Amino acid sequence: MGFASGSAAKMVFFRRFGLWLLISSFADLRSGDGFYLPGSYPHEYQVGDALSVKVNSLTSIETEMPFSYYGLPFCRPQEGIKDSAENLGELLMGDRIENSPYRFKMFTNESDVFLCGSNPLSSQDFDLLKKRIDEMYQVNVILDNLPAIRYTKKDDYVLRWTGYPVGVRAGDAYYVFNHLKFTVFVHKYEDANAARVVGSTGDAADVIQTTGKSGSGKPGWMVVGFEVVPCSFQHNAESIKNVKMYDKYPAKIQCDPITVAMKLTQNQPIVFTYEVAFVESDIKWPSRWDAYLKMEGAKVHWFSILNSLMVIAFLAGIVLVILLRTVRRDLTRYEELDKESQAQMNEELSGWKLVVGDVFRAPDHPLLLCVMVGDGVQILGMAVVTILFAALGFMSPASRGTLITGMLFFYLILGIVAGYFAVRIWKTIKCGDHSGWVGVSWRVACFFPGIAFLILTTLNFLLWGSQSTGAIPISLFIVLLLLWFCISVPLTLTGGFLGAKAPHIEYPVRTNQIPREIPPQKYPSWLLVIGAGTLPFGTLFIELFFIMSSLWMGRVYYVFGFLLVVLILLVIVCAEVSLVLTYMHICVEDWKWWWKSFFASGSVALYIFLYSVNYLVFDLKSLSGPVSATLYLGYSLFMVIAIMLATGTVGFISSFWFVHYLFSSVKLD
Numbered sequence: 001m002g003f004a005s006g007s008a009a010k011m012v013f014f015r016r017f018g019l020w021l022l023i024s025s026f027a028d029l030r031s032g033d034g035f036y037l038p039g040s041y042p043h044e045y046q047v048g049d050a051l052s053v054k055v056n057s058l059t060s061i062e063t064e065m066p067f068s069y070y071g072l073p074f075c076r077p078q079e080g081i082k083d084s085a086e087n088l089g090e091l092l093m094g095d096r097i098e099n100s101p102y103r104f105k106m107f108t109n110e111s112d113v114f115l116c117g118s119n120p121l122s123s124q125d126f127d128l129l130k131k132r133i134d135e136m137y138q139v140n141v142i143l144d145n146l147p148a149i150r151y152t153k154k155d156d157y158v159l160r161w162t163g164y165p166v167g168v169r170a171g172d173a174y175y176v177f178n179h180l181k182f183t184v185f186v187h188k189y190e191d192a193n194a195a196r197v198v199g200s201t202g203d204a205a206d207v208i209q210t211t212g213k214s215g216s217g218k219p220g221w222m223v224v225g226f227e228v229v230p231c232s233f234q235h236n237a238e239s240i241k242n243v244k245m246y247d248k249y250p251a252k253i254q255c256d257p258i259t260v261a262m263k264l265t266q267n268q269p270i271v272f273t274y275e276v277a278f279v280e281s282d283i284k285w286p287s288r289w290d291a292y293l294k295m296e297g298a299k300v301h302w303f304s305i306l307n308s309l310m311v312i313a314f315l316a317g318i319v320l321v322i323l324l325r326t327v328r329r330d331l332t333r334y335e336e337l338d339k340e341s342q343a344q345m346n347e348e349l350s351g352w353k354l355v356v357g358d359v360f361r362a363p364d365h366p367l368l369l370c371v372m373v374g375d376g377v378q379i380l381g382m383a384v385v386t387i388l389f390a391a392l393g394f395m396s397p398a399s400r401g402t403l404i405t406g407m408l409f410f411y412l413i414l415g416i417v418a419g420y421f422a423v424r425i426w427k428t429i430k431c432g433d434h435s436g437w438v439g440v441s442w443r444v445a446c447f448f449p450g451i452a453f454l455i456l457t458t459l460n461f462l463l464w465g466s467q468s469t470g471a472i473p474i475s476l477f478i479v480l481l482l483l484w485f486c487i488s489v490p491l492t493l494t495g496g497f498l499g500a501k502a503p504h505i506e507y508p509v510r511t512n513q514i515p516r517e518i519p520p521q522k523y524p525s526w527l528l529v530i531g532a533g534t535l536p537f538g539t540l541f542i543e544l545f546f547i548m549s550s551l552w553m554g555r556v557y558y559v560f561g562f563l564l565v566v567l568i569l570l571v572i573v574c575a576e577v578s579l580v581l582t583y584m585h586i587c588v589e590d591w592k593w594w595w596k597s598f599f600a601s602g603s604v605a606l607y608i609f610l611y612s613v614n615y616l617v618f619d620l621k622s623l624s625g626p627v628s629a630t631l632y633l634g635y636s637l638f639m640v641i642a643i644m645l646a647t648g649t650v651g652f653i654s655s656f657w658f659v660h661y662l663f664s665s666v667k668l669d
């Protein structure tokens with residue numbers, strides 16, 4: 001009765017989980033209309049309340065190197081520059097969010113506001129501005145956690161961009177955008193809207209008030225949209241000599257985004273002005289990110305992706321069915337024979353039955369294999385947990401840096417799992433001898449982080465040399481090293497200790513003292529191993545395009561529910577591909593399956609790297625300079641090493657389970 005109730009509970013759990021997964025995936029399919037991304041709370045403002053306008057690093061898809069906003073001769077706030085970074089992930093992503101000189105008041109329209117006049121442009125500032133304009137750098141302004149969005153028309157299409165360009169080049173002349181026309185869309189803070197936010201985020205009802213902060217009963221306002229129109233306006237430098245910051249500009253400014261007038265001239269100052277208008281909007285708080293998720297060119301081709309996934313899933317299902325039927329028939333025939341017939345069969349037939357005394361022989365470089373599997377378990381666990389939390393809405397684009405911060409946190413915590421798996425496999429290979437488990441644990445704790453540290457340090461020197469904000473500061477490097485050695489290493493050693501205490505996995509057959517000679521193969525085994533990676537690559541190459549676009553083209557990636565489905569499908573296909581290849585190898589009496597099972601599924605990383613090179617050549621054609629290309633290839637190499645360890649681990653564990661199950665099912669003398 002207890003067993004039945006437990007099974008029923010499991011069935012209910014899996015049904016609910018499957019239903020949630022389906023809802024999450026199709027929630028991602030929705031084009032908007034109230035789709036809410038949790039991650040920040042709605043801020044209520046009364047009329048006249050000050051709004052905090054911030055600036056982020058300058059970015060460009062031409063170089064992929066962010067630079068500080070205040071590295072250019074822009075206006076600075078009166079109170080001085082203050083950092084506004086909220087988490088570790090923002091710093092690692094190269095975001096440098098700082099306060100700005102722009103001053104807004106809720107529902108207070110202002111026009112022709114004088115900001116500042118720069119000093120006469122030195123030759124250094126003049127050349128730097130021209131360089132940033134040539135490299136198509138964008139200025140990123142943030143209001144209430146919303147990046148400023150800009151609309152442009154091209155033919156019959158309306159293009160959406162985040163930020164605005166520093167300037168534009170027309171022939172040999174350079175023009176700077178020195179007047180900004182801001183439009184802030186606000187929505188009245190209503191009970192119905194507040195209730196909807198509570199329902200979306202799960203926050204307590206008393207967190208959100210429906211009356212003004214002053215208790216007057218007047219409804220507040222929420223920021224639901226932020227647009228910018230950059231203009232190049234020729235100011236009269238003489239007329240602003242007695243004008244102070246935030247005063248009215250002496251003349252009326254006509255903002256025409258089509259024409260440019262403020263030409264860059266050496267030894268001449270630049271005058272900066274702005275205007276802001278508040279517009280009441282029907283857009284509600286849960287829908288305010290819809291404009292960013294509908295970026296032109298970033299629409300996900302859902303039918304194409306679903307078709308690809310269905311084909312891959314169908315093909316993987318066929319492979320699994322064929323494999324199970326073949327193995328089951330082979331086992332059934334073998335077990336139905338008597339001992340004399342089995343002996344005769346062993347003499348007449350070749351196949352996996354002949355490697356029974358060698359199939360569990362220790363592989364070459366067993367320590368390295370255990371270390372790579374341990375790190376693979378850690379990376380795979382980090383990916384699954386992070387994407388799961390992101391699909392639930394805890395790491396949405398509305399919360400900058402939380403995705404990277406979450407990945408780092410889960411990676412550190414899962415060190416205990418990595419140490420456990422690595423040491424237990426080591427103990428199994430050594431037939432119960434756990435000596436050397438400390439060395440295994442240490443290597444697990446240092447192998448992949450050491451590779452990451454080497455790659456990122458090399459790339460960091462390039463960023464430091466370019467004075468980019470993407471460079472990790474020395475203080476942050478020290479923090480990362482402390483996290484590594486004070487959290488990750490002790491947890492990995494703890495996991496190794498638990499693995500050493502756990503019983504090893506006993507082999508179902510004994511290993512012969514003299515290894516069996518492997519007969520010559522018709523095709524080189526490495527060719528099959530490399531070719532096996534094409535099937536896992538087929539499950540993700542379409543989704544990979546959107547991930548790459550998010551990383552390198554500045555587009556927002558938010559379909560984490562669907563990404564979770566892709567990841568699950570990838571794990572299944574990796575397991576099946578490695579399992580099939582292992583069976584093929586032992587059928588031709590090749591008992592060296594350990595490393596081949598790892599790289600059969602891990603070879604998908606090779607195709608991802610080739611795809612990254614293809615993306616660099618054909619999709620990032622505008623990427624300029626060897627430094628930018630080196631950064632791109634360096635980060636791509638770091639990514640594919642992590643993918644190789646994760647997918648290879650899936651293949652190895654599935655093949656180990658399959659071989660153990662296969663030979664434990666055979667009756668032997």
